[in-house]
Amino acid sequence: DARVTQTPRHKVTEMGQEVTMRCQPILGHNTVFWYRQTMMQGLELLAYFRNRAPLDDSGMPKDRFSAEMPDATLATLKIQPSEPRDSAVYFCASGLPSDSWTVTGELFFGEGSRLTVL
């Protein structure tokens, strides 16, 4: 059963520390998204890749966040330095090629990385 895999599932860190979250999209999916979910804001789109190329990261605070896809099987989201307001659940999602997800609406989400910054 193909699924999106995210690590770590939980992370507690202190303010100022670097945090790296990793995502393995479903094999064959060429679109990868990073979303952040908080109680107040809901699911916010942070970054978006197609064929490993970053298309849109306008939702991401550029001064401390960075997102990359070093290869087709790995996407990373890094926060440096982390702050308490970064505490949230970070979801990675992947979508089928040819943007068919725009028609079906179906993105496949990982289980999320729950980040707590003290």
Add this chain to the structure above:
Amino acid sequence: RKEVEQDPGPFNVPEGATVAFNCTYSNSASQSFFWYRQDCRKEPKLLMSVYSSGNEDGRFTAQLNRASQYISLLIRDSKLSDSATYLCVVHSFSGGYNKLIFGAGTRLAVHP
């Protein structure tokens, strides 16, 4: 103003009740619409698409009103297992890219 807005709830209803959630979107050029379901501490999953003519999937009915930029989800004969957060999702094309924009969700609690 957020691009997709939902009443956060919670909606507390007894089993067997009918409940409806609404969602409004601000981008009149939005092209397609969906409902996702998210169980507590789990990832969101697609529930159903929303078609212009309205559509049903068992006890679930989704409707779209483009003129008012409004989407609804109706759940009939609520079950305990329907307890979850329901996310309204809008497909937009902006800045040259397709995006799925999620609402913050409406929480439903079905009690015995």
